[in-house]
Amino acid sequence: MGVDLDGLSFTIDGTRILRQVSASLPTGSVTGLLGPNGAGKSTLLRVIAGIDKADAGTASLDGITIGSLPRRDAARRIALLEQNAAPSVELTVLEVVLLGRIPHRTKLMGSFSGEEDRAVAFDALEAVGAGTLADRSWHTLSGGQQQRVQIARAMAQQPSLMLLDEPTNHLDVSAQLSLLGQVRELGVTAIMALHDLNLAAAYCDHILMLDGGLLVASGAPAEVLTPEIIGAVYGVDCFILKHPRGGHPVIVYSAAS
Amino acid sequence: MTRARYLAWLVAATSALILVCGVAVTIGPAAVSLAQVAGSIAAHIGLATEPVPILIDSIVWQLRLPRVLTAALVGAGLALSGAVMQSVTRNPLADPYLLGLSSGASVGAVCVVILGIGFILPAAAFLGALLALVATLSIAKAGGTITPVRAVLAGLAIAQLAGALTSFIIFWAAKGDSYREILNWLLGSVAGATWSSVAIAATAVAAVGTGILLSATRLDAFAFGDTSAASLGIHVTRTRWALLGAVALLTGAMVAVSGSIGFVGLILPHLVRGVSGPGHRRLLPLVAVFGGLFLVIADTLARTAFEPRELPVGIITAFIGVPVFILLIKRKKSHLWA
Numbered sequence: 087m088g089v090d091l092d093g094l095s096f097t098i099d100g101t102r103i104l105r106q107v108s109a110s111l112p113t114g115s116v117t118g119l120l121g122p123n124g125a126g127k128s129t130l131l132r133v134i135a136g137i138d139k140a141d142a143g144t145a146s147l148d149g150i151t152i153g154s155l156p157r158r159d160a161a162r163r164i165a166l167l168e169q170n171a172a173p174s175v176e177l178t179v180l181e182v183v184l185l186g187r188i189p190h191r192t193k194l195m196g197s198f199s200g201e202e203d204r205a206v207a208f209d210a211l212e213a214v215g216a217g218t219l220a221d222r223s224w225h226t227l228s229g230g231q232q233q234r235v236q237i238a239r240a241m242a243q244q245p246s247l248m249l250l251d252e253p254t255n256h257l258d259v260s261a262q263l264s265l266l267g268q269v270r271e272l273g274v275t276a277i278m279a280l281h282d283l284n285l286a287a288a289y290c291d292h293i294l295m296l297d298g299g300l301l302v303a304s305g306a307p308a309e310v311l312t313p314e315i316i317g318a319v320y321g322v323d324c325f326i327l328k329h330p331r332g333g334h335p336v337i338v339y340s341a342a343s
Numbered sequence: 344m345t346r347a348r349y350l351a352w353l354v355a356a357t358s359a360l361i362l363v364c365g366v367a368v369t370i371g372p373a374a375v376s377l378a379q380v381a382g383s384i385a386a387h388i389g390l391a392t393e394p395v396p397i398l399i400d401s402i403v404w405q406l407r408l409p410r411v412l413t414a415a416l417v418g419a420g421l422a423l424s425g426a427v428m429q430s431v432t433r434n435p436l437a438d439p440y441l442l443g444l445s446s447g448a449s450v451g452a453v454c455v456v457i458l459g460i461g462f463i464l465p466a467a468a469f470l471g472a473l474l475a476l477v478a479t480l481s482i483a484k485a486g487g488t489i490t491p492v493r494a495v496l497a498g499l500a501i502a503q504l505a506g507a508l509t510s511f512i513i514f515w516a517a518k519g520d521s522y523r524e525i526l527n528w529l530l531g532s533v534a535g536a537t538w539s540s541v542a543i544a545a546t547a548v549a550a551v552g553t554g555i556l557l558s559a560t561r562l563d564a565f566a567f568g569d570t571s572a573a574s575l576g577i578h579v580t581r582t583r584w585a586l587l588g589a590v591a592l593l594t595g596a597m598v599a600v601s602g603s604i605g606f607v608g609l610i611l612p613h614l615v616r617g618v619s620g621p622g623h624r625r626l627l628p629l630v631a632v633f634g635g636l637f638l639v640i641a642d643t644l645a646r647t648a649f650e651p652r653e654l655p656v657g658i659i660t661a662f663i664g665v666p667v668f669i670l671l672i673k674r675k676k677s678h679l680w681a
């Protein structure tokens with residue numbers, strides 16, 4: 087069970103973005119999706135979410151092929167957090183989180199954001215430590231708070247899989263650490279595209295390394311984050327140390343000569 | 344805002360609309376009392392009342408009431424159109440007038456009027472609005488992504504072209520007072536409204552209005568853009584075109600009875616969102632009522648401010664709408680315009 091990717095390929099305008107990506111990720115695990123810019127990380131997340139249709143291969147969640155699910159059903163199981171999302175109108179934090187209830191509403195009018203939806207939304211805000219922000223305007227929040235609220239919105243979808251596209255982008259160090267800690271605590275199966283290899287090493291159970299749409303390595307952080315693989319994919323020299331407390335790999339880059 | 348407070352707003356605004364419509368019918372060169380307005384309406388819908396003088400009755404029933412009701416319905420339709428367009432294009436500047444739909448609808452309408460096949464007027468106006476919408480969005484998209492400013496520039500080009508076409512067609516077929524006719528189509532006017540105008544506008548507002556109200560949740564889902572809407576279970580492309588098609592239909596019907604009236608669809612959603620919040624189930628009913636209220640007041644000003652001369656109502660909506668819009672631009676933070 088969990089997430090199974092089987093030979094996923096995706097092409098836009100004749101350019102192959104994903105080539106035969108296969109992986110198996112257990113329920114409740116946190117997976118880091120790594121790779122240089124343009125490696126296909128965001129596309130892979132969109133394909134897993136069922137927003138873009140794969141040319142070949144399937145992604146399945148708990149044994150169900152995601153592509154065969156109606157969009158609403160997929161949205162009840164999978165939440166996707168985009169990079170740098172911003173609303174086009176003024177919204178309060180609670181209104182943003184309530185958006186996550188949309189896939190659970192009855193088809194036409196639905197309820198007038200009923201009590202149940204509000205309860206789920208408040209629980210989700212509490213879960214990310216943002217319970218006090220409910221009435222604030224979205225645009226007045228810091229970057230870290232906005233990302234937390236986005237995660238609360240995703241939680242309100244009550245998904246069994248959460249996909250996050252560079253959730254730590256533009257956050258300061260402490261906000262990055264607390265955000266990723268939060269994702270781990272949620273206990274939901276998560277796949278997140280990350281740029282920072284050290285964050286991935288510290289917070290992920292599993293790493294998928296993409297390069298040019300190809301899955302070049304997959305496994306525990308210590309197996310994937312080696313000087314050989316990092317050198318081949320990113321073209322940089324590095325040493326791997328062991329974190330004195332966590333025991334996970336710490337990547338130290340050599341300056342470019 | 345609590346539900347009770349929202350409902351209080353809705354009831355108050357609807358009552359105000361009914362009252363303002365009644366008062367608007369009393370205003371004009373011939374003095375008519377509110378009681379006579381009520382009496383005339385009651386007599387025509389079959390309620391036995393004291394008879395109203397025949398002259399007063401025909402002023403109320405044949406002239407002023409159809410005009411006031413048309414203004415109310417057109418205001419509601421344009422405000423709804425603007426609200427939907429702003430949401431599905433994520434463009435705070437979207438409006439049937441600024442994006443060229445109204446001008447496109449005018450071309451379609453003028454064509455069939457000139458050809459003497461006026462009975463297909465709403466259909467022709469719808470087709471014109473739809474073509475203009477597709478043209479505007481295609482031009483805006485030609486250079487990559489559609490930003491609000493690109494869409495408005497493309498809409499400006501289409502509106503200018505459609506305006507020139509409308510004027511050309513009227514001149515070419517000139518009979519009688521073509522200047523006044525051109526002005527009425529380009530600036531918008533409900534001066535010639537009849538009961539059939541009311542019927543066209545009412546059918547469109549009721550049918551399309553119901554459809555978009557049933558799509559309120561889907562409209563909400565567009566707040567964070569296409570990817571986010573898709574991840575919330577919305578079929579983005581299908582939903583967007585269905586809703587834009589509905590807007591073209593509504594705008595077409597409004598233009599068929601009133602020409603292209605600007606700024607109602609642009610400013611009303613911004614003002615009403617301040618009261619209702621951004622959720623569409625609350626925004627849409629309230630914006631329709633306030634749109635109607637706004638246009639009835641504007642049209643009453645248009646026909647009385649410079650008596651005995653009468654302005655096309657679009658001049659009034661621009662005089663009121665532009666300063667309000669400038670205030671909105673100054674107040675809105677830059678993040679909404681990116």
